[in-house]
Amino acid sequence: MLPVHPGTSPRTRKSRHMARTLLIPAVAGISALALVTTAGLATALHKNDVELVVDNSATSIAVREDTVAAVLELEGIELGEHDIVLPGPETRISQGMEITVAYGRPLDLSVDGVKRTVWTTAPDVGQALAFLNLDAQDSKLSTSRSTGISRQGLSVDIATAKDVTLTVAGKTTQLTVAGTVADALAEAGVTPDADDTLTPAADTTLTDGLAITFVDVEVKTSAKEVDIPFKKTTTSSETMAKGEKKITTKGAVGMSRETYTDVYHDGRLVSSTLAKSVISRQPVHEVTTLGTKEPAPKVEVADPGVKKTAPTGSNNLTPASGSTCMASYYWEAQPTANGEQFNTNAMTAAHKSLPFNTMVKVTNLANGKSAVVRINDRGPYISGRCLDLSTAAMQQIGGTSSGVVKVAYEVVG
Template sequence: MILRNGLGFSQWRVRVVGRRPPSGHKSSSLRLILKKKLLYPVVAGVAALSLVGGTAAVVALDTNEVTLSVDGAAESVSTREDTVGALLAERGITVGEHDVVLPGAEAELADGLEIVVDYARPLTLTLDGEERVIWTTGKTVEEALAALKLGDADSKVSASRSAAIGREGMTLEVVTAKDVSLVIAGENKSVRIAGTVGDALAAAGVTLDDDDVVTPAASELLAPGMEIKVVSVETKESAKEVEIPFEKKSVESEDLDKGKKKVTTKGVVGLKKETYSEIFHDGQLVETKLLNSQVVKEPVDEVTTVGTREKKKPAPAPAAPTEADDSAGNENLTPATGNSCKASYYWDPQPTANGERFNPNALTAAHKSLPFNSRVKVTNPSNGKSVVVRINDRGPYVAGRCLDLSRAAMAAIGGTSAGVITVNWEVIG
């Protein structure tokens, strides 16, 4: 029953306790249930309570002693409220939809009850590059990570793990650790680390040169099971000498009979120095580039003279003179003047440039440019002997020589034993 005193006292809450049962009786008779009992005298308006069946009425006021912890700050509270929610309202504590109250707001209060209120904080979390907002009751970064099962010590966290999270929340970036494998020079190595490919390489003690190749790129974020390949790139220079082939050319000449060919300039190979850049991947040559080519010696083209002159019928060969006859027949010749050069002689019986068949016993000679059948006086200045020869062939093609005499002509001036002699010569017809 609820009683009010006649003097305007506050409302009291009381429970009426029935008659005390006999000793040892275990019935659920009405009794006064109080955690703490404050007994008040009955005021004059209510001098006595009626006794029914031996039961006494007592006026009492109910209070509960509880422990209230708000965001980790605990205090003992004495309250007459019935529920957790009513107590929080009494204390002016407002909770939001993300806050945690244990036990719940509808729970009845009892003496000694522990009530916990944890305020939720908004955590703007970027996890492995993906941003989201999470509400957490963790008061430190470490508590929040543990609640989210992100407490791996190998993960990277943008703030100190012991940093406090205020009611206003915070922004946090977490990069979780990944198990990845490195392939370096064909060998595998496992690494567990958070961050980028570059972080994994640094953790493995890999130092890269500027030209080394890393796949994926060093700036790429790690992913579970990622395989990172490192290719060591080395560049070397090498040089070698290479022959330059000569070209072959043909020129036409009226100084040579049609159908005849003669190599007038012998071909000579040239030489060049080539410098190469050689690129090696993990010690294996994968690419060669030509950097420079320098000619050391130019090639000399081979020139073949092709005759275009129409052949003439050969003149009848004169009687072959003997060496004695030639000497005797030319004793009265005056020495030749005007030109001086080296003269050689030949005796091979082969066709001459003017179409005759060469006669080594005739007084003939070869000259590179004098018209055929020109008559030339030739003098050996060492003995004064002279001979007159007829030009019927071309040559000689040896530097410093201008005449190639027949054997008979060379014998006439006494030069066969020497082979090559200095002569004076002049054209006389």
């Protein structure tokens, strides 16, 4: 039997022993619980540094979340069916991880008129077309390749390059170009103006094999002086003997300045149109006056001392007395004013008004030689002259060498 301490019953001593025995396991359990709780709390309080890249915009964050999906939810990022996240949403977070989010964007494409819509995560047009294998540098785009694509999307028209021919001034060139006929001209360095012609029109969409023709049209102005011909008219005069004819108004050509519009195609004149005509000098119309006066009846006066003879060229004639004037002669065979055929060997003459068949004595005042001639023609029409003798008559009075001589004349029958 254990010793019993004074004042202590055996029951009391047993209870204390049991208490000491139970206390040891209880303390051990509390220590274990504290250890587990501390480890869990440490894990819950740990943060990982993560770089979040959204559409190429990077942000560094510290997160306690354990998956990519949880981090995205933390940042309020919702993914659509066309969006991409790397690494995947179920990937566990680790220190220094980079999470990349690329939003899908609708890209409405029209390629040579054929429309379609594609989704892309590319940030700009150039990268999107490169991914779609539509980035040919000779294609023509409706927007710049550097244009950004928003989440709302973008519409882009693409014209792919076509093989065409361009003919300028008769020379044909092969071109590979996109767009319209105007783009083909620009590629060739041709700048049309309003006068030029172009087939087909500048806004025509290019197609393979299209033939383009350009004609350089130039409009110029030219001018020249042009003669205006005069008209010939006749009039009558009762003061002139019938059968007599003379030019009373001499004709003269006029002058006008004509301005033309000249059209050249590729340097070659194709048309010239009269634009205006300005008269600088009016023409003078020629007027010929015809005599209508009937000759007075001839009165024969008998003179027993004078015997009427035919015209003669005798040098024994007495000099004529009366009027004086200048006389010329002519020799061309032609009809006379009274209807005869001119005979250069006959003793005849032309006078402006004396009746036909009048006998006239003509004396050369320089040498005194005389001849009697018959009037059968009209003339001369040169100022200062009154008679135009036949060659024979002029020879008789010795004036052929001079051509024109001063004479005295008188009517003798």
